[in-house]
Amino acid sequence: MPLSAAASAREILVRLHDVMAARSPAQAKLNQVVQIVGEAIGGEVCSIYLLREGVLELYATRGLAEEAVHVTKLAMGEGLVGTIAKNSEILNLDEAASHPAFAYRPETGEERYHSFAGVPVIRRERAVGVLAVQHAEPRAYADVEIEALQTVAMVLSELIANAGLIDGGDVPSRPQSTAPMRIMGLKLVDGMASGCAVFHQPRIVIEHTVAEDTEAERRRVYAAFDKMREQIDRMAAQAEFGGGGEHDEVLQTYKMFAYDEGWARRINEAIDSGLTAEAAIERVQQRTRQRMRQIDDPLLADRMHDLEDLANRLLRTVSGQMGTAAQMGLRQDTILIARNLGPAELLEYDRRRLKGVILEEGSLTAHVIIVARAMGVPVLGRARDIRRQVAEGDLLLLDVGEANVFARPTPAMEEAFEAKLLLKQKRKAAFAALRDVPPVTADGHRVTLMVNAGLRDDVHALDVTGADGIGLFRTEFQFLVSATLPQRERQQRLYRDVLDVAGQRPVVFRTVDIGGDKALPYLNTSAEDEENPAMGWRALRVALERDGLMKAQARALLEAAAGRTLNVMFPMVSEPWEFDEAKALFEAQRAWIAGRGRRPPTGVRYGAMLEVPALAEQLDVLLPNVDFLSIGTNDLTQFLFAADRANPKLAERYDWLSPSILRFLRRVADQAHAAGVPIAVCGEMGGRPLEAMALIGIGIDRLSITPAAIGPVKAMIRSLDRRALRARMAELLGTAPPRTLRADLGAWAVEQGVELA
Structure with a gap:
């Protein structure tokens, strides 16, 4: 009869204990195992496949054709059994033939059976076999049945290992090669x-x-x-x-x-x-x-x-x-x-x-x-x-x-x-010596260099690097390392500590960017049902729908900044109305705080992150309402090129020094400057000296980058003639440009003596 409780698994183990204790040959024991499990599951078929000489061999069966034993063999990854072994995964199918990996073996006579469930037999973190059951009628196996199969598979791993029936699974004490x-x-x-x-x-x-x-x-x-x-x-x-x-x-x-x-x-x-x-x-x-x-x-x-x-x-x-x-x-x-x-x-x-x-x-x-x-x-x-x-x-x-x-x-x-290593240590010392030196170009133009941060400890990088402030503080990190939703008081304590350490230097807090690939189990923001999480329910979209989360963060930020200027930035703004709604929510919390006699910030500056290309088409609507604009080049690049940055086949295909991205950024920068709105780049692009040079060449003078990049980028800036660079960039982008400007800009930098190491 079908299993209905964990006690049934224990009954199976009691019977298997007697089998293992017997002095019968290993083949006889496996024949008994498939009979015991098949009867307990109530299925017509129970089979054991073992990994032998790199292939999975049908070693014992109840229900399939006996002549198929030791004859039917599947490669790792071949068929349902091979897929289970290769991926060390469970399969539970009400119609086996509908699975893309299904492979028919006529000698087994399995065409009469529809449903299929299989579990890997694991030995030392490695699949060494498969235990499978089948029924003639289509059915999904219950969780308790799968649990019982997994428990039996554990016992099987001991039995077959002791009998020496499987390929050796141990990690060798020495690697096969001793070469470098x-x-x-x-x-x-x-x-x-x-x-x-x-x-x-x-x-x-x-x-x-x-x-x-x-x-x-x-x-x-x-x-x-x-x-x-x-x-x-x-x-x-x-x-x-x-x-x-x-x-x-x-x-x-x-x-x-x-x-x-x-x-x-x-x-x-x-x-x-x-x-x-x-x-x-x-x-x-x-x-x-x-x-x-x-x-x-x-x-x-x-x-x-x-x-x-x-x-x-x-x-x-x-x-x-x-x-x-x-x-x-x-x-x-x-x-x-x-x-x-x-x-x-x-x-x-x-x-x-x-x-x-x-x-x-x-x-x-x-x-x-x-x-x-x-x-x-x-x-x-x-x-x-x-x-x-x-x-x-x-x-x-x-x-x-x-x-x-x-x-x-x-x-x-x-x-x-x-x-x-010695050179790196010397370079590190040389960059450290630039800590108190301003990032001014050779022709006297001041560039603002800020750091990205997300942890309390990251703020100390301000003193180590001599950065102008924090251009991007990722507030979601506190949410990601917590097992439960951080309470408002705990959020407030973090934000206040960050502002205290920063002192007079500005800190731009980005509201929580969660969802997509940054899911919070306790908020049910998993993207497992989304085909493209990066373009899904995430960032400001989540915050505006779950406005309780954003209200709590707004109060925490506003109260932490009491008596100081608060810089807050909203991620993944797609259209101006989203920015307006987020700002209105913050302003309502600001009024709530003031209405209760609590000390508010001396001022609040609101910014938007331009990561979605659609926002660039409404800058004339957005710019009059924002105090600053930040470009997130990581997401922007993949959206602009329709290229998943995590896909290795596309990783090298789309370059940050492509004319397309540089022309796009130049157009945005020109509009922001015309409106009198400060604009910064806070993506990884700005932390690479050659790419940072290109950004300066198209008119972007504020960069927020990793602390480790401050020294190299500052050294580049101090060796750079900005006027000459802007002329060269205009020339390169004004002609029929190549696929990437990387080679041209690199050659120009060498010719001009720009430090890019």
């Missing part, structure tokens, strides 16, 4: 470092999956939870960054996950099904990984990474295998390697020895990256398969700026790396 190797990744925290490779933790292999005593397993998990929570509380209390910041909020959010009763309940339910404590934790962890693969929203995925980090810690605790590299101690300068890390795990390492981190996964918004930035540790992410290509003790040369790491370098590579 360059491994590419994603820039997460900039910096250069050299050190020996150290793996964060050994893989914990679960040897026993079926519980003998459920209550004993439950007690082990409870004890492990208590011990893990004590460790995290202690680490959070001992973490020292100085001055507070978002990393403190990250740790508080991380602690909240550790005390999450829902997570503990899911592990308990897995124990109820008959799994050991270790297997139950791994079972829930596998479910988390599968959910992560289905999540397009990077912020929600980052929170799932935190939960997986805690699961790793809990698994080590309950198994007694506590030996991470942090506990064992770092003996030399180290580059740490991990699939992923949680913020608390990073804090365990000796900061004197930890020189850098390389992750197989990771993203810019992950909690561990915020903590790493506060620690000053460079991090490279998305370094695919690095744990298979690098061995413990290998020398690594990490250059996050170039998004790569060299493993086992030759002496010549080491020498070149050290020379670059």
Whole structure:
């Protein structure tokens, strides 16, 4: 009969326990497994496919043709079974043949069956087989049935591994090659470092999956939870960054996950099904990984990474295998390697020895990256398969700026790396010497250089770089690192702290830019149903619809700026009426504050971000109502060219120095100047010296860029003759220009002695 409760999964495990304990051959055991599972599910077919010599071989079946056993084979990615194994994903189909990956194998006789459900058999984070069931009638399998199949798959992984039926799945102790190797990744925290490779933790292999005593397993998990929570509380209390910041909020959010009763309940339910404590934790962890693969929203995925980090810690605790590299101690300068890390795990390492981190996964918004930035540790992410290509003790040369790491370098590579590092340090010192020197061109024109920020700690870059102010403070960062919606008082405290540190220097606060690829689970702003999230329900569109969110932020900003000038900017304005509505909302909150006798700002300056090309067609309507205009070149470029900036096939195709984008920006700048409205560029384009030079050449004299770009851009400005540049830009854009002006502008800069390094 079909499964109806977790207790049915336990009944299956009890029967499987007897099968595993028997001394019969492995093939006989697998034949029994498909009979047991097929009967429990009430389906006509249950099959097991195992990975053998790189292909998935039908190894046992109940319902398919017996002559197909050991004959039917599928490549990884081929058919439904191959898709499950390749992607380590679950398939639950009421009509199997309708799936694009369906591949018919006539020898199996499966044409009689319509519905299909399959789960991967995972061994050491790798799919080594597939367990599948089928029914003659179309039907969707219930969640409890899929859960039971996943639980059985865990037990199967132990059975087939012990029988030696699958290809070896371990990561080799040494990589296949010992030659020098360059491994590419994603820039997460900039910096250069050299050190020996150290793996964060050994893989914990679960040897026993079926519980003998459920209550004993439950007690082990409870004890492990208590011990893990004590460790995290202690680490959070001992973490020292100085001055507070978002990393403190990250740790508080991380602690909240550790005390999450829902997570503990899911592990308990897995124990109820008959799994050991270790297997139950791994079972829930596998479910988390599968959910992560289905999540397009990077912020929600980052929170799932935190939960997986805690699961790793809990698994080590309950198994007694506590030996991470942090506990064992770092003996030399180290580059740490991990699939992923949680913020608390990073804090365990000796900061004197930890020189850098390389992750197989990771993203810019992950909690561990915020903590790493506060620690000053460079991090490279998305370094695919690095744990298979690098061995413990290998020398690594990490250059996050170039998004790569060299493993086992030759002496010549080491020498070149050290020379670059020394040069970078000298350049950094030279740029630091420009801190108090104004960004004035060689012909006496003053350019305004401001920094982009989003974290409380970023504000200190004003003093380090000598920037004129903060041209873009991304207020959404506080929302993204929080597990719940930040209360108005907490928002107000952040904004006031930022203004206090900035002093007399202006700060432009951008209202929350959420939605799209920056979803907040607690506000249900996920873009999973949107085909193109970048052009969807996000930024000001969300804020105007969820006006309670914007009202709270408006009050927080207005109260934080009491007695000072508040500069506020609205993101992704598509038409002037959106700006008008947002401004009216702020003005209503301003009147509310004044009506209650609270001290208001001395003045409020309202600005709009031009990211949507449509707004440029109504500048004559918009400009009389705004105090300033900022161009967000990142989104503007992809909208203008209809090119997704995250698509690698298009990444190099559309250049910021294309005549199209430069002509567009020049037209906007000319209109803003004619209306007497200050205009700035606050996108990544302004942080690159050559691109910044082009912007100055078309009349844009205000740039808001990353703190690291202030020195190089200031050096460029001070070596530049603006009048000569403007004449050259007019000449280049007035003729039939090439696809990009990059080569022409680069040659002109060299000829004129403009510093672009």
